[in-house]
Amino acid sequence: MEKITSTQNAKVKKWQHLTTKKGHQKYHQYLVEGWHIVGDALTANEPVQTILATADQLEAHEDDLPATLEQIEISEEVAKKLTDTVTPQGIFAVVNITAATRVAPEDAAGAWLMLDRIQDPGNIGTMVRTADAAGFTGIVFGKGTSSRYNPKVVRAMQGSQFHVQLTEGDLTAWLTTFKGADKPVYGTALNKDAKNFRDVTASTEFGLIMGNEGQGMAPELMAETTDNLYIPIKGNAESLNVAIAAGVLMFQLNQ
Amino acid sequence: MEKITSTQNAKVKKWQHLTTKKGHQKYHQYLVEGWHIVGDALTANEPVQTILATADQLEAHEDDLPATLEQIEISEEVAKKLTDTVTPQGIFAVVNITAATRVAPEDAAGAWLMLDRIQDPGNIGTMVRTADAAGFTGIVFGKGTSSRYNPKVVRAMQGSQFHVQLTEGDLTAWLTTFKGADKPVYGTALNKDAKNFRDVTASTEFGLIMGNEGQGMAPELMAETTDNLYIPIKGNAESLNVAIAAGVLMFQLNQ
Missing domain, CATH: 3.40.1280.10 (SPOUT methyltransferase, trefoil knot domain)
Known part of the structure; x- marks a missing residue:
């Protein structure tokens, strides 16, 4: 599994962009945070492209995450970059914005x-x-x-x-x-x-x-x-x- | 009118205390912020003890504030110390907690x-x-x-x-x-x-x-x-x- 620990990584920059209106328009994707919402998105068959999660979160949800789905391990520092909450939940999904929505x-x-x-x-x-x-x-x-x-x-x-x-x-x-x-x-x-x-x-x-x-x-x-x-x-x-x-x-x- | 510009002033320390449970119990007073609430407290004849306000706010509400009420001018820095909001409104009232409540x-x-x-x-x-x-x-x-x-x-x-x-x-x-x-x-x-x-x-x-x-x-x-x-x-x-x-x-x- 790919691991990203640096907040300077180009993918991190892109994910940060997915929390902004400009990013949504450019990439046709958005970011959701926390197992409650990530899990609901998977259950609802939303077009989830990638799971980003800390080692702890990947372990906690190993049985819930489809093996066919791209998963990237991120550091706590990267998780902090992707959220505006004080305590990041450590698990995110990149979800595609499709015409069907x-x-x-x-x-x-x-x-x-x-x-x-x-x-x-x-x-x-x-x-x-x-x-x-x-x-x-x-x-x-x-x-x-x-x-x-x-x-x-x-x-x-x-x-x-x-x-x-x-x-x-x-x-x-x-x-x-x-x-x-x-x-x-x-x-x-x-x-x-x-x-x-x-x-x-x-x-x-x-x-x-x-x-x-x-x-x-x-x-x-x-x-x-x-x-x-x-x-x-x-x-x-x-x-x-x-x-x-x-x-x-x-x-x-x-x- | 008394003016307080230093955040180290003992009164500022006490007012900060009035935003905490311990302060409420010790002084039997609490702090309200913003003209909307301060004005409503005055209209409702709440036991307001003191008005704390920046020069701008004192001028804006000069006609609304009873002359008999203690008023203290505070600096923007002091106002910032008394609030947890990003943009302090610059006017506060110290209100007594009475048995009648x-x-x-x-x-x-x-x-x-x-x-x-x-x-x-x-x-x-x-x-x-x-x-x-x-x-x-x-x-x-x-x-x-x-x-x-x-x-x-x-x-x-x-x-x-x-x-x-x-x-x-x-x-x-x-x-x-x-x-x-x-x-x-x-x-x-x-x-x-x-x-x-x-x-x-x-x-x-x-x-x-x-x-x-x-x-x-x-x-x-x-x-x-x-x-x-x-x-x-x-x-x-x-x-x-x-x-x-x-x-x-x-x-x-x-x-």
């Missing part, structure tokens, strides 16, 4: 969460995990939403990215296609003139759009939705965290 | 969220903010839950700590008192033998216990609740984030 709105069945310029990786990851738990089919990453290959987003999704469908997409096109197929698309608003979320009955085929943390949904999208929903706020809180609001709405809409 | 279970009206050994400051802060939005009266910090004076918890609550009642408390005593007063106390379980949360009708006086992120609720508490609730998980997600689960349950129970 893009879904067209006309092919989308079931319930879909649509993210309009969501910034915070933790919020995005939590929403993907919650969409998985609420039985949603997939999540559309609209323009301006942090990339699904961003290492912090990857980590926060905790493996749910391999249970649901994820795709980038133009939300206007998604909205138009869903409405054309008689599937409702719900927006979210802080405005009390919007529809109380408790007055919406659960269905199986619909879209739910969550908007930017500070600015909310884009007005041009909001104007085209079937209904815009609000969650009545009783106390003095100014707003709900977007991931909490998404959780409350997803479990209401998809019962 | 403890609530007895027999005096508790309305809906209460009870935290059983919740560890993550972000989860705690988000739950307090959501409880505020869902119209809960207060939150009990059970033994083993991160302190409500922990700087990360303080920051994540985003001012909601001044809109709802917060108290430390023994959850067994709270549970017993509520049940003795015929108020239901709901636990939370991942077990499908528990009660589907959608089958519980909303009421105005009750308790809801959320458990530790990894281990869930303590079994001895779970055995004493009125009902233990579960949120049906449809997908392959292993569990919901505790703050998301709390949000879904709070908006169901307190409509």
